[in-house]
Amino acid sequence: MMHYSCIFLCLTTIINTFFITFSDASLAAMSIDFGSQWIKMALVKPGVPMEIVLNEEARRKTPNLIIIKDNERLFGDAALTYSVKHSNNSFTHLVDLLGKKIDNPIVSLYKQRFPHLKFILDDTRGVMQFDVDGEIYSVESIVAMILRRCREVVEKFAKQPVRDVVITVPAFFNQAERRALVAAAEIAELNLLQLLNDHIAAGLNYGAFRRKEITESAQTLLIYDVGATKVTASVLEYVLVEEKKRGEKNPVMTTLGIGYNRVVGGFEITQRLRDIFVSNFCKTKKTKTDITRNSLSMAKMLKEAEHVKIVCFTDNFTMLVTRTMLEDAIRDLEVKLVQPIVDALKMAGLSPEKINQVVLMGGGSRVPLIQEFVQKFFKKKELGKFLNTDDAIAMGAVYQAAHLSKGFKVKKFDVRDLQIFPVQVDFISAHSKDEAGAGRIIHRPIYPIKSFIPASKKVLSFTSFTEDFSVNVNYGEMKQLNADQLMEFGSLNISEIKISGVTDVYVRETAKEGTVFKGIKAHFDLDNSGILHVDGAEMLLERPPKAESTLASLAGKITGLFSSDSKIDEISKGKSEESLKSEEISDKNHSTIDIAENQTKTEKPVGDNVTSTSGRSAEANKTTTNAAETKREEKPQQIKISLKLMESKMDVLPILDSEIIAAKNRIVEFERKEREKAIREEAHHNLESLAIDLSDKLTQDEFMRFLTADEHTVLQKEVSQVKAWLEDDVDSNTPTTEFVQNKKTIDELLRPVKARMIEDQERPSVVTELISMFNHTEMFLLLAQNLSEAEVFTKVEINTLSKLLDETKDWLAEKMELQNKLKPTDPPAFAVSEGKEKLMSLDREVKYLLNKMKFAKPKVKKEEKTKEAAAENNETLSETMEESRTISEEKPNETSRDGQPIEDATYVEKNEELRNGEQKDGTIHDASEL
Structure with a gap:
């Protein structure tokens, strides 16, 4: 069994980044929990722990909604605000349409829920498209716009580019649905690291905060997730396993079973509440037309139903629609809500008693009646509500994004997910094929049910084909699905693979002496996103070794x-x-x-x-x-010759490359227009704000005192003209340049007025600072004069500072005398910048002298220095004489050759110095100095 490594970061894990050759954009990564009704995003980047991304409204989750109208787009909460008004152009729950043909029951249900939208059939692919103001949009292109918007929100939050992404999907997504989402990510120009099953993301988030609780004894967990349009139950097992190579013990999470329902969810409850509103409205209000045919009325009912649903299930709030009334409307859903749990336990081969813990997930799990259904099934087992229903999947997915991106080293947490839909290769045996092409069909399973993904590559050998042939890749027998689930699943045929060139290669190569045909091999791979790939095909031949001459x-x-x-x-x-x-x-x-x-x-x-x-x-x-x-x-030569391979999808045809390019260009064009619109709106807003502000200031005395009579007249006239132009002439087609030009004209008229106001506002503070500087400088000069004997400063330095101080004081007194005689509209006697320059000059001179005083050493007079040296020598001489006497008493006198005693050399030398009255340095001393 193959398994793949998935990594998580716990709260105490430190993210280690490698800043070698990677840019910030390549290091940062994000995750997108792409739900049917809500989107949650998470981010990991260098220096920042993993966190949920807040949108423009500072909310942790964003409505999965987009409005496209008049070449403009609205996303998220902004789109939700106008969703009732523009219901015909509002698109939501798009994830339910990915990779499905028009005849799929889920597509029919979508059309029933949103009858006001205009649907168009794509004759080539057999899928549904949208008609928006005469423009045709594929589901993948609209999903790509939402994904692109998610990237913009994350980049704005991260303040850096982000491209790497992990997107979560339901575990029941088939090959066509997964390929459609991959195509949408490509259109959005995201670097898709993986499509991660949402129950795996939730399980990782659970294990991240409980790593220390995982032991060698296996623990089972059932995650019950009630989303907007789905209900899933997943049985997970956590156990601590020791690696053979390193000897380390790391936790392993294994999926044991999965059950699901693709229709029931929180949105079904909202729909039923809306129907109650409509029914009561029709009974009390008599209208000429059926309300169900009015898209605006139905949109209002749906929005109000969503709001009332939240209120009813949050508080015991009684109104015309009570909780009891709503619970009675959904009580028949008990079997559909519980059945996923039964299916998951059956696949896992466990009974409810074997489950250690049950955890609730998804916004729909907050409904008390749904909790009652689950509690009834598990009897006395406590239901866990500790996982954040909004953040858990996004946070679990960003753990995987950190692992798959290049710049993070994180703790190991192995994950083994299940392949719940078996994949096999079907072909007609060449030996049994008749003239009509019929024969015995052979089934070769390559990825059976409950195998782990991503799995190892599979190789199939075909030894009976010597001519061009084809095989089909199909889903295997799926006994675990009921009739409704099979209908919702779609086509059981994935693709047809035609292998050509077999005949030519076989005839050419086997004609060579000793060549033996060994068969044909085809290579298959199931990647970590659960998408099947055919990597190629080759013919195997064997030849004898070359004979020696x-x-x-x-x-x-x-x-x-x-x-x-x-x-x-x-x-x-x-x-x-x-x-x-x-x-x-x-x-x-x-x-x-x-x-x-x-x-x-x-x-x-x-x-x-x-x-x-x-x-x-x-x-x-x-x-x-x-x-x-x-x-x-010597062994025979093994020869491999590649064959031509062509794969044709049989479930849903992929979106063409030309359509992908066109969708990218359309997004680029939308973004260009949105940037232009944003610039235009900003210019409009700035001009309008300026005109309104000036209209008010032109009536205020505080502002008027800086205006001359002529300036007031010109400004009043210009502002009036601009206001009239804004009210009467401006429309959506008014170019941005006109707003900019009008604002520039007013700014030019205001420029001298603003200069006077700034001078008047800043002048008092500059004068105050100058006066304060004068006081400090005078105190410093007084201190410097008291230090004259230490000779720290020269007379030139003190005189220079004193002169600069007097000149600056005289300059300020003279200028202030002139300034006090001027009007606010007159040119100032001195500019604020001039005063700041005077202040800086004085401050610079004082700081220079202060710095000099800090490191200066006081000078000592020569006479004092001489007395200190003499005292030290006298003390040394006394000590030496005492030592000499002691030595002469202890030692016998030594004699020279002539019999005379030899005195100690040190004593003689000192006596000589004493008799001569001089030091070694030759200094003559007076008797008094000794």
Whole structure:
């Protein structure tokens, strides 16, 4: 059994990033929980723990809704606001339409739920499309717009580009549905890392916060998820497994069983509540036309039903529609709601008692009656509500995104998911095929039910086909599905594979002498998104080894005569190499080297004996026999020749490359128009705000005192004209340049007025700062004058600062005297910038002197220095004389050759210095100094 590794980050896990060759865009990754009614997004990037992305309204979940009208788009909450008004252009629950043909029961149900939309049949693919104001949109292209919008929201939240994404899907998605979502991600220009089953994402999120609780004893968990249009039950097993290679123990999560219902969910409850509203309305209000045919009225009813559903199931709130009334309307859904649990347990082979824990998921699980149904099935087992129903899947998926992206190293958490729909290859045996092409059908399972994905690549061999042939890839027998589920599933045929070139290659190659046909092999792969791929096909041939020529054969026989020598040389060489290897690895073990050398040496006499003259003939015959026995038989040549392979989808044809390019271009065009519209709206808003603001300021005395009479007249006239233009002439076709130009004109008129206002506002603070600087500088000068004896500052420095201070004070007094005589509209006596420059000059001079004082050392007079040195020498001389007396008393006097005593050298030297009255440095001292 093959399994794939999935990784999670727990709360205490530190994300380690590698900033070598990767940009921030390649390191960041996101996940999208692409639900039918709601979207949740999560992000992981360097330096930031995994977190849920907030949308523009700072909400953790976003409505899966888009409005397309008049070449404009609205997404999420903005679209929800206008969904009633533009119901004919509102698209939601699109995930239910992916990869389904027009005759699918789920498509029919969608048309019944949203009758106001215009549906168009794609004759080529057999799928449903939408007619939006005469433009045709495929389901994949609209889903791509929503995915692209999700990327924009994440990038705005992350403040960096993000492309890598993991998207969650229901486990019951078939091949066509998965391929359709992959195509949508391609149109959205996302780097899809994986389509992750949503129960796996929820299970990862559960295990992430309970890693320490997982032990060697297996624990089973049932996740019951009630979404908007589906109900799923998944049985998961958690166990701690030791790796053989590393010896580490890591948790492993295994899916044991899955059950589902693709129709029942929270939206079904909303629909039934809407029907109650409509029924009561028809009884109380008599209208000329049927309300069900009015799209606006039905949209209002649906929106109100969603709101009332939340209120009724959140509070015990009694109104015209009570909780009891709504519960009675959905009580018949009990069997459909519980059946997924029964199916999941049956697939897992477990009874309800074997489940250790039951966890509720999805917004629909908040409905008390649904909880009552589940509790009734499990009897006394407590229902767990600790998983965040809104965030769990998105957070679990972003764990996987962190693992699959290039820039994160995370703790290991192995996951094994189930293949719940078996895949097999069907073909007609070549031996049993008749003239009409009929014959015995052979079924070869390649990915059986309950196999784990992603699985290893499969290779099928076909040994009976020597001509071009075809095989079909189909779903196997699915006894686990009921009749309704089979209808909703769609086509059981996946694709037809035609392998061509077989005849030509077979005839050409088998005509060669000795060539044997060994069959044809086809390669299949099921990737980590659960999508099947056919990697190629090849023909296998076998040929005998090339025959040796006469000369080559003769040379071989001659060489055999001397094989004994060569054999011994090989033995000797081999042992020498063995000895060399021992030397390389045995620096710490010299005995190994000695043993190797001894072994090599002992082989030499044996070689001499073998090649000696006395036994040459006998040994040569023996060696020749051994060479013949030990000569390896040459194997036949294995030849592989690639064959042409063409795959045709039989379930739902994929969207064409040309359609993908067209959809991308359409999105680019939408985004260009939206950018232009945003710029135009901003310019319109700025001009309108300016006009309204000026209209108010032109009546205020505080603003008017900075205007001259002429300026007031011109501004008043311009503002009035702009306001009239905005009210009367501006429409949706007004170009952005006109808004910009009008604002530029007003800004030019305001420029001198704003300059005066700024000068008037900033001047008092600059004057205050200057006066404060004057006080500080005067205090510093007083301090500097008191330090004159220390000679820290020169007279030039002090005089320079004093002069600068006096000049600045005189300048300010003169300018302020002039300024006080001016009007607000007159040119100022001095600019604020000039005052700041004066302040900086004075501050710079003071800081220079302060810095000098900080590192300066006070100077000491020469006389004081001389007295200190003399005192130190006198103290040293006294100590020396005392030591000399002590030595002379202890030691006998030594005599010279003439019999005279020899005095201690140190004592003599000191006495000489004392008699001469001088130091070593030659300084003459007075008696008083001693």
